[in-house]
Amino acid sequence: MAELSNYILVGALLFGLGVIGFLTRRNLIVVFLCTELMFQGVVVNLVAFARYWGNLQGQAFALFLLVIAAVEAGLALALVVVLYRRRGTLDSEAWNSMRG
Amino acid sequence: MDSLQQYSILILLLPLLGAVLAGALGPRLLKGATHWVVILAVGGAAYCAYQLFEVYTHLAVHTHEPVQLVIYDWIGMGGPTSWLTVNFRIDPLALVMLLTVTFIATWIVVYARDYMRHHHHPERGYERFFAFLGLFVFSMCALVLGGNFLLLYLGWEAVGLCSYLLIGFYYDKPAAAAAAMKAFLVNRIGDFGFGLGILLIYLKCGSLDYDYVLSSAGITALGDWAPGIALLLFCGAVGKSAQLPLYVWLPDAMEGPTPVSALIHAATMVTAGVYMVARCGAIFVTSEAVMTFVAAIGGITALFAATMALVQYDMKRILAYSTISQLGFMFLGLGVYAADAAVFHLMTHAFFKALLFLGAGSVMHAMGGIIDVREFGGLRKVLPWTCYTFVIGSLALAGFPMLSGFFSKDLILHQALEVQPLLGWLAVITAGLTAFYTFRMVLLAFWGPKRLPFGVHVHESGPWIIVPLLVLAIGAAGAGYYFHEKLPEFLVDMMTPFDVAFEHLPPGAVVHGLSHEEVGLLSGVVAIAGIAVAVLGYWIRPDWSRRWREESGWLYILVHNKYYVDEILATVLVRPLQQAAAVGSAVDRYLVDGLVWLVAAGPRLVGFILHRYQRGAMQGYGVMMAGGLAVIIFLVFIFARVLAAAN
Numbered sequence: 001m002a003e004l005s006n007y008i009l010v011g012a013l014l015f016g017l018g019v020i021g022f023l024t025r026r027n028l029i030v031v032f033l034c035t036e037l038m039f040q041g042v043v044v045n046l047v048a049f050a051r052y053w054g055n056l057q058g059q060a061f062a063l064f065l066l067v068i069a070a071v072e073a074g075l076a077l078a079l080v081v082v083l084y085r086r087r088g089t090l091d092s093e094a095w096n097s098m099r100g
Numbered sequence: 101m102d103s104l105q106q107y108s109i110l111i112l113l114l115p116l117l118g119a120v121l122a123g124a125l126g127p128r129l130l131k132g133a134t135h136w137v138v139i140l141a142v143g144g145a146a147y148c149a150y151q152l153f154e155v156y157t158h159l160a161v162h163t164h165e166p167v168q169l170v171i172y173d174w175i176g177m178g179g180p181t182s183w184l185t186v187n188f189r190i191d192p193l194a195l196v197m198l199l200t201v202t203f204i205a206t207w208i209v210v211y212a213r214d215y216m217r218h219h220h221h222p223e224r225g226y227e228r229f230f231a232f233l234g235l236f237v238f239s240m241c242a243l244v245l246g247g248n249f250l251l252l253y254l255g256w257e258a259v260g261l262c263s264y265l266l267i268g269f270y271y272d273k274p275a276a277a278a279a280a281m282k283a284f285l286v287n288r289i290g291d292f293g294f295g296l297g298i299l300l301i302y303l304k305c306g307s308l309d310y311d312y313v314l315s316s317a318g319i320t321a322l323g324d325w326a327p328g329i330a331l332l333l334f335c336g337a338v339g340k341s342a343q344l345p346l347y348v349w350l351p352d353a354m355e356g357p358t359p360v361s362a363l364i365h366a367a368t369m370v371t372a373g374v375y376m377v378a379r380c381g382a383i384f385v386t387s388e389a390v391m392t393f394v395a396a397i398g399g400i401t402a403l404f405a406a407t408m409a410l411v412q413y414d415m416k417r418i419l420a421y422s423t424i425s426q427l428g429f430m431f432l433g434l435g436v437y438a439a440d441a442a443v444f445h446l447m448t449h450a451f452f453k454a455l456l457f458l459g460a461g462s463v464m465h466a467m468g469g470i471i472d473v474r475e476f477g478g479l480r481k482v483l484p485w486t487c488y489t490f491v492i493g494s495l496a497l498a499g500f501p502m503l504s505g506f507f508s509k510d511l512i513l514h515q516a517l518e519v520q521p522l523l524g525w526l527a528v529i530t531a532g533l534t535a536f537y538t539f540r541m542v543l544l545a546f547w548g549p550k551r552l553p554f555g556v557h558v559h560e561s562g563p564w565i566i567v568p569l570l571v572l573a574i575g576a577a578g579a580g581y582y583f584h585e586k587l588p589e590f591l592v593d594m595m596t597p598f599d600v601a602f603e604h605l606p607p608g609a610v611v612h613g614l615s616h617e618e619v620g621l622l623s624g625v626v627a628i629a630g631i632a633v634a635v636l637g638y639w640i641r642p643d644w645s646r647r648w649r650e651e652s653g654w655l656y657i658l659v660h661n662k663y664y665v666d667e668i669l670a671t672v673l674v675r676p677l678q679q680a681a682a683v684g685s686a687v688d689r690y691l692v693d694g695l696v697w698l699v700a701a702g703p704r705l706v707g708f709i710l711h712r713y714q715r716g717a718m719q720g721y722g723v724m725m726a727g728g729l730a731v732i733i734f735l736v737f738i739f740a741r742v743l744a745a746a747n
Contacts, residue, residue: 023722031718092718099716 007048015041028080028090032073039069104159105169107152108188111198111241114144119234126227135213138230142209142237146202153195165593166191168247168311189247189310193443193594196587197244197375200447204367204454205237207568211458212359214564215465229269229357236262240368244375249298249308252376256294256340259369260287266364267356279352286349290339297332300325314382314597327387333380334394341373341427344401348666350424354416358461361416365423366454371446374430378439378594385437385601388609392520395435399516399523399530402428404663406533410540411649411660415460415471418541422497423453425534432527433512436519437602440588440595441511447587448504448580452496455572459490462565463545468556473541478550482558485566487546489573494542496576498535499627504580506623511588514619518610519602531623535630540645543638 018038025031043062050058080090087094118141126134156167167190175184188194209230216229239262243255260283268280298308305313305321312318322329337343342350350370354361364370377384377394384390402425409421426449433442464471466483480487496503499510509531517524552558560566588595602610614622637645649656658664713724 019726023719023726026719095718096716099714 004048004052007051008045011041011044011048013041014038014044017041026092028083028092029077031092032076032080036069036073039065103155104152104167104190105171107148107155108169108190108245109171110148111145111152111202112238112245114141114148115234115238115241117141119231119238122227122234123231126231130227132217132226134227134230135209138234139206139209139213141234142202143206145237145241146199146206149195149198149202152190153199156190156195166311168309184248184250184308186251187247187309188245190245191593192590193375193378194244196443196447196591197371198241200450201240201244201367201371202237204450204572205233205240205363207571208359208362208367208454208458209233211362211461211565211568212357214562215359215461216357225269229266232262232265232269233359233363236266236363236368240372243372247310249301249310249313252379253295253298256336256372256376257291259372260284260291260340263287263353263360263364263369266360267353269356269360273355276355279349279355283349283353286346287339290336290346292335293332294336294339297329297336300329300332304329310379314380319382319386322383322386326383327390330380330384330387330390331393333376333383334390334397337373337377337431338397339373340376341370341431342424343373343397343428343431344404347401347405347424348669351417351420351662354414354420358416358457358464361420362454362457362461365420365457366450370423370427371450374427374434374442374446377431377434378443381434381439381594382597384434385597388601388605391435391437391601393435395432395516395520395523398428398431398433398435399520399526400428401425402432402530403526403533404428406530406537407659408662409537410533411656413472413474413544415463415473415541415545416457418537419453419456419460422534422538423449425530426453426497429509429512429527429530432516432520432523436512436515436523437598438512438515439598440591441508441515443591443594444583444587445505445508445512447583448496448508448576451572451579452493452505452576455489455493455569455576456497458565458569458572459486459493462486462561462569463490465561465565466556466558467553470553470556473544475553476551477544477548478546479558480546481550483546483560485560485569489569490546491542492573493576494538496580498538498631499531499623500535500631501620501624501627502581504576504578506620506627507580507584510616510620510623511584513623514614514616517613517619519605521611521613524613528622528626532626532630535627536634539631539634540638543634547639548642 015038018034018036018041021034021037022031025034043065046058046062046065048058050056050062083095084090115138118138121137121141122130122134126137130137159167169188169190171186171188173184174186212229212233216226236259239255239258241255243252243259246252246255264280264284267283268277270276271280301313301322302308304323304325305318307313307318313322319326339346350365353364356364384394405421405424405428409418409425412418412421426445430442430445430449433439433445460471463476463479463483463486466479466486467476470476492503496505499506513524513527513531516527637648661667
């Protein structure tokens with residue numbers, strides 16, 4: 001049985017990769033994929049802790065999260081399609097009309 | 101009981117419905133036929149008023165007890181008692197007022213059909229005019245029918261609003277807009293006192309119903325406040341009925357279309373003050389001083405306005421001053437405990453003054469909008485119907501024996517000579533002046549050589565104008581004789597407080613001067629003398645009047661300029677007020693607005709600093725969030741360390 005810290009390390013790695021990707025990439029789809037990556041990092045943490053404490057709460061929560069992530073992915077991709085139709089590009093820099 | 105309720109509700113609803121229909125459907129659907137709606141509505145109200153009278157008189161054959169009809173709870177308190185009900189009071193006074201108002205108004209509306217069609221603006225505003233007329237009649241009926249002071253106040257203000265709308269009917273004319281505003285503002289001054297009076301009544305009595313306030317219990321509750329309340333109420337009457345010093349709005353009100361002048365002067369608006377004082381007689385008679393004050397204001401106004409009418413050239417303005425003067429007579433009558441005579445004069449005056457205004461309107465109609473008697477003359481041949489009806493009206497106004505004005509003026513004079521001999525003799529002089537200025541106007545306009553304004557094609561008006569003139573002429577000629585015994589008999593209930601107070605006057609207060617016959621003879625002679633002087637000066641020897649004018653010198657100039665009252669008011673009141681308003685406006689613009697600006701400046705400054713960090717780029721927000729989160733986590737760690745170290 002692997003150490004708990006190993007799992008947490010994998011989760012933190014996934015989350016960190018997601019953050020870096022989110023901050024550095026400009027393609028909207030990639031940015032969105034990076035948020036999903038962060039999400040999965042959190043889910044790995046949840047499952048690891050569930051195994052560590054020997055109960056099912058964390059795993060049940062993880063299942064909920066997967067469903068919500070799927071729904072949210074559908075919504076977010078639909079938004080990305082709409083944004084692409086508007087500007088003809090996936091560059092997030094094209095959307096800066098909120099500049100103060 | 102039921103039919104009383106139905107008819108009284110109909111009297112109110114019909115003119116309101118007519119006004120609403122004319123206003124809503126007129127511009128799109130009815131157009132040139134709008135007058136039918138309002139004629140039928142106001143005529144229907146007149147019919148209902150007559151039916152109401154019939155039912156009431158059969159109900160109360162022996163006594164003329166007031167009938168109180170509760171229509172519905174207006175402001176209820178959830179219990180058996182209600183703070184305020186909408187109730188009507190039907191009694192002889194209300195009936196006389198209702199019949200006069202609706203009858204005269206009907207003929208004025210009929211007259212307006214032709215007058216408004218051909219005059220000035222052929223089609224524009226035609227529907228609006230009739231809608232306002234309907235509303236005016238509705239307001240006046242509400243004022244008269246209401247059984248408590250709040251309804252009275254409501255009608256009072258609504259009448260003021262309608263007069264504003266109608267005087268300013270030609271709103272693109274600056275003079276008309278100014279006159280409308282003047283009428284409204286001057287009335288507000290009076291209404292302020294009136295409102296205070298009503299509030300005081302409520303404070304003292306805890307009720308606004310006539311039934312209670314005017315009963316002996318109510319008067320007792322008013323106590324020492326009664327004379328003060330009477331003065332405050334009278335303040336409203338002075339404004340609405342154009343007495344000194346608040347009469348200034350009435351002559352300017354001539355800027356409205358002529359039917360409006362007729363309506364304001366004869367039937368609806370200015371009579372409200374007389375009605376109110378007659379209605380609240382029980383409050384007024386509590387103090388002899390107040391009654392003397394009312395009589396004095398009336399008597400002095402009558403004389404003052406009559407002198408101003410002597411030298412005017414605008415027919416409508418002469419009639420306006422004569423209205424003020426005649427209203428002065430009515431208040432004199434009220435002040436000398438002859439309220440029935442005052443109400444009687446109100447009624448006869450309604451007939452002949454409506455007739456005179458409509459006649460002047462007919463002249464104006466024929467002259468293409470010119471109403472200055474210096475511009476035309478000798479119209480007797482070209483406008484025969486207008487001329488002879490106008491002469492009947494003038495004779496009635498002058499108090500020529502056996503015509504309507506004679507009877508009512510006579511009753512007032514008789515009592516005035518007994519109670520206030522000085523004011524009584526002033527009134528006799530005023531009656532002579534009235535006869536003179538009335539016939540001066542008649543002779544200048546209708547007699548003498550025929551003169552017409554350049555380029556005017558003269559034509560007698562059509563039947564829509566002539567028929568109302570004829571009907572009103574019959575009323576002006578016969579109403580006095582027909583009613584001079586019936587009306588005081590009918591109003592006996594209203595007279596009770598006045599009579600009781602009159603009986604209790606101190607012994608020296610009443611002088612037994614002239615008998616009824618002697619006063620009648622006196623006023624007849626005075627009237628005929630006034631007419632004779634006018635005939636002499638303006639028809640037989642026109643050069644005499646010119647000489648009178650030249651010889652009176654400064655006096656003529658003073659009177660011709662209306663005693664410079666408008667100018668004095670402008671210097672003493674209007675201009676200082678305008679300056680105060682300018683100061684107020686400056687304070688508002690620079691001080692108050694500056695403070696508001698300062699309050700808004702704080703958030704604006706914060707926004708100015710922060711707005712450069714709002715780049716609009718998604719990744720930028722992401723960095724901020726991540727950085728912010730990092731800082732917070734770092735701080736939490738530090739905090740935890742510090743806590744651990746402390747423990």
